Amino acid sequence: MTNLIDTVAEVDEARAADVVIGKGRIIFRRFMRNKTAVTGLAIFLGLFAFSLFGGFLTTWDKETIDPLNIGMGPSPEHLLGTSQAGIDLLALVVEGTRVSIFIGLIVGGLSVLISAVYGCSMAFFGGKVDSVMLFILEALIMMPAILVVAVATSGGGQSLKELPSWLLLIAVLLFFSWMGTARLVRSLAMSLMQRDYVKAAKYMGVPSMRIVRRHLVPNIGSLLVLDFTRGITGAILAEVAFSYIGIGIKLPDVSLGVLIGGATWQVSSFPWMFWVPLTVMFLLTGSLAMMNDGLRDAFDPTSTSIGRAKTKKKSK
Amino acid sequence: MQVLRYLGKRALTYLVMIFLTTSAGYFLAVSSLKPALLEQEKIPRPSPEQVANSFRLLGLDPNLNPWERYIQWLGGILTRWDWGRSPNGAYVNAEFADRVMISTRLFIASIILTLIIGVALGVYSAARQYKFQDRAITSYSYLVHILPAPIAYFLVQLGAIGINDAVGERLFFVTGISTPGIEPGWPAFVDLVAHYAVPTFAMTVFGWAGYQIAQRQYLLDNVNADFVRTARAKGLTRNQAITRHALRVSFIPVAQSIAFTIPAIFTGGFFAEAIFAWPGVGLWSIDAIGKQDVNVATAMLAYGSVIFAIGAILADFATTLVDPRVRVQ
Numbered sequence: 001m002t003n004l005i006d007t008v009a010e011v012d013e014a015r016a017a018d019v020v021i022g023k024g025r026i027i028f029r030r031f032m033r034n035k036t037a038v039t040g041l042a043i044f045l046g047l048f049a050f051s052l053f054g055g056f057l058t059t060w061d062k063e064t065i066d067p068l069n070i071g072m073g074p075s076p077e078h079l080l081g082t083s084q085a086g087i088d089l090l091a092l093v094v095e096g097t098r099v100s101i102f103i104g105l106i107v108g109g110l111s112v113l114i115s116a117v118y119g120c121s122m123a124f125f126g127g128k129v130d131s132v133m134l135f136i137l138e139a140l141i142m143m144p145a146i147l148v149v150a151v152a153t154s155g156g157g158q159s160l161k162e163l164p165s166w167l168l169l170i171a172v173l174l175f176f177s178w179m180g181t182a183r184l185v186r187s188l189a190m191s192l193m194q195r196d197y198v199k200a201a202k203y204m205g206v207p208s209m210r211i212v213r214r215h216l217v218p219n220i221g222s223l224l225v226l227d228f229t230r231g232i233t234g235a236i237l238a239e240v241a242f243s244y245i246g247i248g249i250k251l252p253d254v255s256l257g258v259l260i261g262g263a264t265w266q267v268s269s270f271p272w273m274f275w276v277p278l279t280v281m282f283l284l285t286g287s288l289a290m291m292n293d294g295l296r297d298a299f300d301p302t303s304t305s306i307g308r309a310k311t312k313k314k315s316k
Numbered sequence: 317m318q319v320l321r322y323l324g325k326r327a328l329t330y331l332v333m334i335f336l337t338t339s340a341g342y343f344l345a346v347s348s349l350k351p352a353l354l355e356q357e358k359i360p361r362p363s364p365e366q367v368a369n370s371f372r373l374l375g376l377d378p379n380l381n382p383w384e385r386y387i388q389w390l391g392g393i394l395t396r397w398d399w400g401r402s403p404n405g406a407y408v409n410a411e412f413a414d415r416v417m418i419s420t421r422l423f424i425a426s427i428i429l430t431l432i433i434g435v436a437l438g439v440y441s442a443a444r445q446y447k448f449q450d451r452a453i454t455s456y457s458y459l460v461h462i463l464p465a466p467i468a469y470f471l472v473q474l475g476a477i478g479i480n481d482a483v484g485e486r487l488f489f490v491t492g493i494s495t496p497g498i499e500p501g502w503p504a505f506v507d508l509v510a511h512y513a514v515p516t517f518a519m520t521v522f523g524w525a526g527y528q529i530a531q532r533q534y535l536l537d538n539v540n541a542d543f544v545r546t547a548r549a550k551g552l553t554r555n556q557a558i559t560r561h562a563l564r565v566s567f568i569p570v571a572q573s574i575a576f577t578i579p580a581i582f583t584g585g586f587f588a589e590a591i592f593a594w595p596g597v598g599l600w601s602i603d604a605i606g607k608q609d610v611n612v613a614t615a616m617l618a619y620g621s622v623i624f625a626i627g628a629i630l631a632d633f634a635t636t637l638v639d640p641r642v643r644v645q
């Protein structure tokens with residue numbers, strides 16, 4: 001009797017050894033295996049925390065002028081120094097980082113969503129719908145985004161004036177950021193629709209929504225995740241570039257681009273005003289770039305990346 | 317012959333697109349840019365009637381609704397090829413030619429250099445995959461990706477100023493096109509080079525990254541293809557197989573991507589012109605938008621679209637030349 005129980009227990013143990021690992025855990029493990037990507041994630045989370053709670057590092061805020069320390073270098077009282085107007089730089093950088101991350105996350109996230117929906121519907125419907133949607137897409141690619149940004153943010157029109165400049169910039173960046181990915185998604189989805197496993201699922205009578213969820217999304221997923229981080233980087237860089245030459249975000253709103261641009265022409269007399277926000281921007285975009293490769297590997301279902309197999313030592 | 321007909325058809329499609337984007341741009345500009353508001357800041361302040369009157373004479377009547385102004389503007393272009401006037405009375409057509417010349421002079425050298433250097437480095441790094449040279453070249457390209465163009469140009473400018481200071485005399489000019497009143501001949505040429513060097517260097521060094529990464533990736537995709545393996549089995553060395561068989565095929569997607577980088581060069585050009593103070597197309601349009609100039613902004617939008625269309629058609633043409641598998645029907 002006892003013997004029998006033992007065999008059952010042994011079989012169970014053997015089964016437990018090569019149990020199917022959940023998808024989320026596979027992705028997480030593959031990501032954690034890539035040291036560069038983990039470092040990138042750590043830096044990014046650190047900056048995110050800094051942008052939320054960095055305000056507690058200083059007693060000054062971004063509006064108070066310190067008349068005793070105007071344009072002074074880093075000192076114990078002002079950890080990163082003060083601006084030409086006597087405002088604490090640390091408070092400004094915290095605010096600027098938050099605005100930049102915010103713009104990046106919103107533009108990156110929403111543009112991926114738009115491009116996935118737009119690209120997939122082009123591939124699904126095909127025919128007339130496809131060619132009309134492709135026409136609209138190419139017409140949008142054609143427009144020089146920078147001019148539209150400039151017109152929208154510097155227009156004297158009353159309706160647009162009332163919106164804060166960062167909201168306007170988000171809207172315009174979003175409008176011009178999704179086309180490239182949408183084209184990619186369209187061509188990928190089109191080729192996936194022709195694959196044998198999708199055809200087989202169709203003939204087996206699997207409902208369309210489940211085919212999309214089971215077969216299309218996981219295959220396009222790695223592209224979309226990659227495009228999410230790339231979209232964040234793109235939006236942060238675009239904000240910095242546009243604000244730098246004076247279109248984009250405008251004072252009194254603060255962002256990394258506004259800080260860098262404002263410090264450019266006095267870089268020899270106020271070097272900290274230029275190098276501190278620039279370093280933060282580098283850390284931000286650099287950490288995202290470091291995560292890219294690890295994310296692609298983690299989400300790719302055909303990934304050949306293999307790790308060390310975790311073998312349990314037999315107790316017997 | 318068939319190629320020409322195909323290209324003609326593409327050109328027609330793009331023409332419709334240009335018309336649509338420009339019209340949309342006009343409506344956006346006309347409803348958000350209000351030059352009359354700037355006139356209010358003049359001293360002595362003109363009365364609203366005076367402002368409206370002077371703008372009506374320029375064809376910028378603020379009392380008309382956007383649709384009426386659009387018809388008026390479009391009529392001017394279709395009947396007289398007249399792109400309208402600025403609020404200060406200047407003709408868009410007259411100024412456009414000058415500005416395009418300046419921009420073209422600024423960009424042409426760096427566009428060509430960027431393409432050649434990028435593709436060459438891409439091939440070089442793919443042929444030495446994962447060796448030291450490949451790692452150095454490719455990580456440089458990724459570094460450039462996370463650096464916004466205007467800041468990169470500014471850093472180059474700082475570097476050039478540093479060199480000037482170190483040498484003790486002005487070797488490079490970091491802004492402007494030429495020194496006024498320089499005598500022709502050799503001194504004018506030296507002056508030209510001194511003005512060109514910094515912007516061209518900056519745009520080239522920060523421009524080739526995209527081509528390099530794309531060319532490396534596509535070439536590596538092709539190195540393991542069957543036809544390259546066959547070529548190696550015939551006895552060709554790895555480098556021979558790459559140059560004779562893989563290179564041509566891997567250039568096709570790069571040729572196509574040129575079309576989509578042309579607008580990017582155009583926008584990069586805005587930053588270059590702003591930083592290096594070359595009064596070209598980009599600087600003109602940013603200035604014009606600051607002055608609430610509807611007609612210049614729209615003309616620039618149209619110009620950008622035309623440049624893009626030319627790039628796209630050239631890319632199609634290049635693909636038919638390079639790719640033996642493409643047959644136009």
